[in-house]
Amino acid sequence: MEKIRLALLSGGISSEREVSLNSGTQVFEALDKDKYEITRYDPKIDLPKLVMDASNIDAALIILHGPFGEDGTVQGLLDLLDIPYQGAGVLGSAVAMNKLVAKRLYDGAKVPTPTYLSFSMNDRINIPEVVGSLGLPLVVKPACAGSSVGMTIVKLQEDLESAITLGFEHDDTLILESYIKGVELTCGVLGNETLEALPVIEIIPGDSHEYFDYEAKYVAGETEEICPARIDEPTRLKVQGLAILAHQSLFLKGYSRTDMILKDGELSVLETNTIPGMTATSLFPQSAQEGGYSFSALLDKLIQWAIEENKRTNLRRAR
Numbered sequence: 001m002e003k004i005r006l007a008l009l010s011g012g013i014s015s016e017r018e019v020s021l022n023s024g025t026q027v028f029e030a031l032d033k034d035k036y037e038i039t040r041y042d043p044k045i046d047l048p049k050l051v052m053d054a055s056n057i058d059a060a061l062i063i064l065h066g067p068f069g070e071d072g073t074v075q076g077l078l079d080l081l082d083i084p085y086q087g088a089g090v091l092g093s094a095v096a097m098n099k100l101v102a103k104r105l106y107d108g109a110k111v112p113t114p115t116y117l118s119f120s121m122n123d124r125i126n127i128p129e130v131v132g133s134l135g136l137p138l139v140v141k142p143a144c145a146g147s148s149v150g151m152t153i154v155k156l157q158e159d160l161e162s163a164i165t166l167g168f169e170h171d172d173t174l175i176l177e178s179y180i181k182g183v184e185l186t187c188g189v190l191g192n193e194t195l196e197a198l199p200v201i202e203i204i205p206g207d208s209h210e211y212f213d214y215e216a217k218y219v220a221g222e223t224e225e226i227c228p229a230r231i232d233e234p235t236r237l238k239v240q241g242l243a244i245l246a247h248q249s250l251f252l253k254g255y256s257r258t259d260m261i262l263k264d265g266e267l268s269v270l271e272t273n274t275i276p277g278m279t280a281t282s283l284f285p286q287s288a289q290e291g292g293y294s295f296s297a298l299l300d301k302l303i304q305w306a307i308e309e310n311k312r313t314n315l316r317r318a319r
């Protein structure tokens with residue numbers, strides 16, 4: 001059988017560049033070299049080469065996180081070049097990247113999320129009013145960022161202003177939402193036509209972390225991850241159902257991973273990641289493993305669905 005000519009995209013220009021390069025290397029190592037002829041591209045420098053090579057590429061794996069990678073921009077370029085790629089298309093990638101738009105779509109699908117307010121850079125923000133409506137602590141997050149970059153958990157009203165200033169250094173739109181103290185869970189969804197929810201993971205950031213911050217996410221040993229999560233059967237089913245509902249509400253494809261908080265038996269969805277971390281020990285590959293898919297089998301599935309999905313996208317081309 002001829003090998004699939006695969007473009008592996010990692011690096012890029014978002015603040016998650018290093019994470020992406022690391023994931024890219026681990027994905028490269030896990031891919032079956034008997035099945036794939038792999039060329040690596042770093043969108044920071046290699047976009048012209050990618051365009052030139054397009055007619056000799058059978059599929060791409062986008063291992064990029066954050067803006068200019070996970071947000072539909074790279075997906076749009078690949079659509080134009082008619083290169084199949086894994087996971088969400090332009091629409092799903094764009095709406096999931098924007099936490100404000102995602103919240104509106106979650107609302108429409110009755111996916112519960114923390115109470116929130118949103119502000120753009122030119123809005124006048126009445127601090128006491130915000131605190132009155134959301135309570136304390138509250139969370140300030142840039143609408144389009146990932147890996148907890150630019151985020152603050154604000155406990156005191158006098159700290160809100162500087163948290164807002166920091167948030168606006170990362171995006172022109174912010175979400176301010178009620179802080180929910182509970183058990184943090186994340187649940188992967190896998191599939192193209194029929195969706196399967198993977199085993200739920202419980203995330204316990206170490207004592208030195210107030211929440212699942214950048215270091216808790218990426219420094220080995222800083223966070224305990226328990227899979228399957230220590231939750232009862234009805235809660236597990238609820239979490240998995242909600243992960244599937246969140247995936248569908250944002251028009252996603254292939255796979256996703258939804259972060260949630262469980263408090264007093266109630267679930268709140270924080271966000272859905274369309275290109276979850278992809279090192280062998282990242283959350284999504286871990287739960288896929290628990291669900292019976294090795295890291296390389298998971299990659300095979302994603303590539304197979306990418307090629308199938310591309311046929312559907314192609315229906316929109318004029319004949």
Ligand SMILES: Nc1ncnc2c1ncn2[C@@H]1O[C@H](COP(=O)(O)OP(=O)(O)O)[C@@H](O)[C@H]1O
Binds near residue numbers: 114139141211259261
């Ligand atoms: N409303 C909230 N209540 C409690 N913790 C939160 C809340 N929002 C975010 N967090 C914490 O911050 C982390 C990152 O937030 P999240 O919305 O998942 O953004 P991202 O992972 O894209 O940076 C979460 O994993 C959680 O630990």
Ligand SMILES: [Mg+2]
Binds near residue numbers: 147270271
């Ligand atoms: Mg998250």
